[in-house]
Amino acid sequence: MTLAIADWIVLAGYLCIVLGIGIYFSRRNTSTEEYFVGGRRFRGWVIGLSLVGTSISSITFLAYPADAFKTDWLRYLPNLALLPAILVAAFVFLPFFRRGNMTSAYEFLEMRYGPSVRVYGAVAFLVAQVVRLAMILWLLSLLIQQVTGLSPTTAIVLGGLFVGLYTVIGGIDAVIWTDVLQTVVLLLGGILCLWVILEALPGGLGQIVDQAGAAGKFALAPWENGAPGETSWSLSLSEKTATMMLLIGLTNWLTEYSSNQNTVQRYCASQSTQEARRGLWVYLFTALPIWAFYMFLGTALWVFFETFPDVQASAILNGEARAETLMPHFITGYLPAGVAGLVIAAALAAAMSSLDSSINSVTTVSVVDLYRRHLRPDKDDRHYLKAAWTIAVAVTALMIAGALWLNGTDTKTLQDTSTILVSLLGGGMLGLYLLGFFSQRGDARAAWCGIACTLVFTGWTVLTNKGMLPEALSAPFDLYYTGLIGNVLMFVVGYLAASLWSAGVASARSS
Known part of the structure; x- marks a missing residue:
């Protein structure tokens, strides 16, 4: 891939801003209260956009458009269960975590069941997150390799060190504010892609709606033989019906908002229960449209490549090429200079917003639930702050080592291993x-x-x-x-x- 000078300038500018945010907030980190929950002073809109950045990963940027391009909107269906899940979270889960100045999601488990269950919850979270970090960094390195031509090892090490640097020094303040920035960049990158498509299509937006609608590309049904199948609303454990997809979505979202440290930590970092609740509403009314937008982008790309046939796009539709290569192919082949740089920055943002949140949350759980609670109790706060920095560095090293291991092995092996570990422990x-x-x-x-x-x-x-x-x-x-x-x-x-x-x-x- 060859980038124009304008693309490199945009990319460099974005990375400098992210690093600058980390350096700026490093001056505030004089206590664990600041490092883990930002002094509990964040407004609701900041928390909401940060939640969007955390939950939107490379899956949103790559997999959603790819899925809508190749099939229809079935993948979007579980997201609709977010509304009832947010209602339960806002009025049931949230008040529990706002009591008693909690920092970790697993403090509740000790209050309710005892210390052994708290340790189990914390360890299960740590294992799942370390595996997830390695996988996301490896995926990020693939994009870095494509953009820069660096070797896999160099791409993994540089990507991991960059994300680790601003996360370690900046704490939760840097994580939240870079997540806000990355959410904006991600959305802007998608909008620019759609703008290029609309400018190229003779019929513009109307052509996308009419042509895709006639082909059933907006259906919420299994895709069979090049067309949507029948949508079933029955309750069944033997097939994927629309009702069961919604129940799966509800289960996933309730899990996310009841026991995921990435989310609970943002409850605790809010100014008040009211601001935390407002953050959930901001998240709901921002995330759902963004996910729908990226599904629509994939549908628009289908119309685009139907109008302007392309060998790679045809190979994706025929199953001869991976669907996830769709967005990188479009970015490198059809976007003008400068725009491509911003969209690549959006792709980087999608991965980095997940990595920085996980590094910080793993550090928080390690210190609050294990180190301070069981291994070294009764130390002063400065000791625990130094421990947090050390653990964050160690987590970064584990993330890089895991990604390097993944690069040298069968990818299916790690995917299977991670699925088994997360399923068993979580x-x-x-x-x-x-x-x-x-x-x-x-x-x-x-x-x-x-x-x-x-x-x-x-x-x-x-x-x-x-x-x-x-x-x-x-x-x-x-x-x-x-x-x-x-x-x-x-x-x-x-x-x-x-x-x-x-x-x-x-x-x-x-x-």
Whole structure:
């Protein structure tokens, strides 16, 4: 790929601004309260845009347009469950985390169940995030290689060091404000892509709506043989119906807003409960249109390449090339100088906004839930601030090492490994929190009963997925629903165990 001088200027300017934000906020980081939650002074609109930047990753920039280009809008369907999830988060989850100056999502688990369950929640989060960091950095390095021609190793190391630098020195202040910037850049990059398409198409916007509509490209249905299939609204564990897709989305979003440190940390960094709640509304009414916009961009690209046939685009539609190569191909082949630089900056922003948030949240959980709580209690705040810097550097190193390992191995291996680890350790986390939010029954014993049963259940589905079980012992449902069933299992088993122990105690007292 050859970039014009204007593109390099735009890219360099963007990276300098991001680094400058980190350096600027480094002067404020004189306490853990500042480093982890920014002094708890953020306004709602800042929190909302930061949440958008955190949740919008390379998936939004690459996968959404690619999916809409190749099929229809089915991938968008689970996002519609965000509205009810935000309502529950705003009025049920949020008040719990705003009590008592919490910093971590897993402090609640200790308050509700005890220290052992808090450790489990923290470790499960750390493992999942470290794996996620390595994968995102590796994906980011692919773009860096394409833009600069650097070797894979150099691209991974430079990308990891850059993100790590402004995150380590700037703390949560730098993370939140760079996420806001990256959200704006991401949206602007997409708008410029659409503008180029509209300028090129003879019929403009109307042509996109008419041509794509006639081909069924806006349908919310499985894509079969070059056309949308029938949309089913039935409840079924054996097929992907629209209703089940919405339930999957609801489960994912409720998990995100009840137990994900990236989100809970922003609750805690807000000025007040009202501002935190306002941040959720800003997120809702910003993220849903942005996701829809990127789906529409993919549909527009389908119309564009139907009008102006292209070998690579045809190969993607025929399954001969990966769909995720669509956006890089369009950027490099069809965008004018300067515009291409900004859109590449948007692609970088999509990955960097996920990396910096995860590095900071992993650091926070490591210090608050493990190091300060169990390993080195009763030290002064300066000690914990130095520990945070050290851990953030270590997390950055782990991220780079993981990406380097991924680059030298079969990508499917890491994808499988990460899926298994996240499923095993993170499975049922929503059920665990819901039991704590909506019931006063149960202690650590009940929680561990639920965790153990969920781990066994998830392990069973993993073995089924790997084809390691005979047909008679394999899971009789679509494995897409593993998380949904696992959360229900966690809640039910935990509640029943709590009820049995309560009944046993009451019986013992009466006798």
